[in-house]
Amino acid sequence: MTKPIQEPIDDKRQQEYDGVPLAADIHENIEMILRDLGGSDDVVIREITSDRYTEPAAAIAYIDGMSDAAIINTYIFDVLNRSLPHIEADRDKHEAERRTLAENLLSGIGSIHVVSDTGELYQFMLSGEAIIFLAGSDHAYRADIRQWKGREVTESTNQTSIRGPRESFTETLRINTSLVRRKIKDPRLWLETITIGSITKTNVTMMYLNGIAKPSVIDEARSRLKAIDIDGVLEGGYIEEQIEDSKYSIFPTVFNTELPDSVAAQLLEGKVAILVDGTPNVLLVPTQFVSFVQSSEDYYQRALYSSLLRLLRFVSGFISLLLPSLYIAITTFHRDMLPTSLLISLAAQREGVPFPAFIEAVAMEITFEILREAGLRMPRAIGQAVSVVGTLVIGQAAVEAGIVSAAMVIVVSVTAISTFTVPAYSMSIPVRMLRFAFMGLAASFGLFGIIMGFFTLLLHLCSLRSFGEPYMAPLSPFIAAEQQDALIRLPRWLSFKRPSSTQKGNRNRQRKR
Structure with missing residues (x-):
């Protein structure tokens, strides 16, 4: 069939599809599909003719590559060819026979539904379903035979697990x-x-x-x-x-x-x-905030191990957030807090460094962020090697050139490593952003600035809500019954209730023994 050439569809016309009934003439429906889809090459229209009809007895429309062509060829066409000769050409007499035909298709395919308007037709057809038109009918049938290539269920590369299921979600x-x-x-x-x-x-x-x-x-x-x-x-x-x-x-x-x-x-x-x-x-x-520090692997190990690892993550979070700012504040404003031997060592390291500690820290942090981003965007075969080697080479070269001190390299390295202990990548990004803000406060006001910034951060976190529920629950507001799975995890045989802040109804997890 010749593909008509028409102008593209605008948004206003796209909205007018909903509620527009289909025509009783198959040719008219087919021309509408070809016109609205611009005669695209992947639109397949197959007609079935019969001596009892002056027009096509039936037609099937589907998108090549999204629908299972094998089912269409071997099953749908077979049912239509066997059933159509028994359907009366008079459209007023064969509605019951049409329903029988749909039931025959349903028995083999498993999902046949009526399509009554143009909006539904395009929604399901462009989702991979086949549309079946029958002569004399002002509605069509859709067959759910979607099939397209997709990624198989594989192990997650972003959220690794030592003990636990390896499968991860796909794009389907x-x-x-x-x-x-x-x-x-x-x-x-x-x-x-x-x-x-x-x-x-x-x-x-x-x-x-x-x-x-x-x-x-x-x-x-x-x-x-x-x-x-x-x-x-x-x-x-x-x-x-x-x-x-x-x-x-x-x-x-x-x-x-x-x-x-x-x-x-x-x-x-x-x-x-x-x-x-x-x-x-x-x-x-x-x-809640604590969910970003918890890992699914916490529940597959013994409670003591899981609790220690979870506390380690919280400590690592504080280190990644505050360690550079504490170093800046102490070496700039509060040198008397350091032991004399350590102070002399740091002073000797910084003797030839031309920049203050704040500039050192910012330069090293930005350099590390650039290397981390480059490692993510480069091909996997060389990305990790480039990020590791680049960090070692640049850090060593910067110390030997006298641009930064060796202690600053250690601080930035420990900070970066601590960031990776946070299981949720979406939470590590705010920590990295706030790190620069705390370094600025430390360079301006010392420990006082860090303390005030930390209290401001806590106030902000306590003011947040997620779908109406407190973001910092069960820590703030403090819910004693839910501390069993917050900072630590109690053994499974002591966890009797579900969290009250996120559920309603049956709170019992298990019976008390």
Whole structure:
């Protein structure tokens, strides 16, 4: 069939598709599809003719590469060829026979639904489903035979685990939901799908445990997702920026992970998961500050080991945030706090350095950030080697040239290594940003500036909320019953209740023995 050449569709016309009924003439529907899609090469139209019809008896429209052509060729065409000769040409008499035909298709394919308007037709066809037109019918049928190449379920490269499941999410939405359902085999695990994006028509699925998650949180998440009016959603970050509470805070109030076991664990605590088609990261709301320091591996080891490692992460977080500023403040304003031998050693190292400690620290931190970013963007085969070798060479050369002191190189190195102990990458970025602010306060006001900046930071954190829930819970407000899994983790046999701040209803995890 000749492909008509038409002008591109504008946004206004795109919105007018919804509610526009299909024509009863197959040729008219096919011409509409070819016209609206610009005669694109991947649009496949296959017609089935019959002696009983003056027009095509049926037609199938689908997108090449997104629908399973093998099923169309070997099954759908077979059913249509066997069934069409028995359908009356009179369109007023064969509605029941059409329903029988749809049931025959349904018995083999498993998912046949009616399409009644143009908006639905394009939404499902461009999602990979095949559209079946029957002569004399003012509606069509859609067959869910989507099939396209995607990445297999592999081990996560960003969130590594020594003990625990190795699988991670992929870019395919239905695979991601199945990975969670494999871990939670309960009918109370409910899914709601919302289409967001006037052009991309991206499927966004909200997943929660009914009866455990707070109804207020579910309603809030649903309303925020439905309120998004954007032309396209290509990654979960599009959704995260739209639904987070404090849009001007540098701290994330929406948790994201690519581990199915982490999502399942937080669903059991009453949280809501948001899965975006096309991205391997799942959003979780509401979230608390302590969630970014916790790791799913904490729950696969003995409680004593997990508690020590978690405390180590908190200490490392303080080191990565405050160590350079403390060094600047002490060496600039509070030298009397140092032992005499250490003070003499530091003074000897800095004797030939032309810059104050603040300039040293800023220069070294910026250099390390550049090397870290370069290592991330370069090919994996050489990226890590370049970042490590570059740090060693530049640091050694800077000390030998007398630009920075050896002590400053040690401080910056320990600070950088401590940053990597934070499991959530989204939390390490605010720490790196605040590090420069604290260095400025230390250079200006010494320890007094650090203390005032730290109290200001605490006040800001305590003022944040995530979907209406306190961001610093259970530390502030202090909830004694939930300290079992905050700074430390109590043994599993002592964890009887779910957190009250994120769930409502059945709080019992297990029976007391």
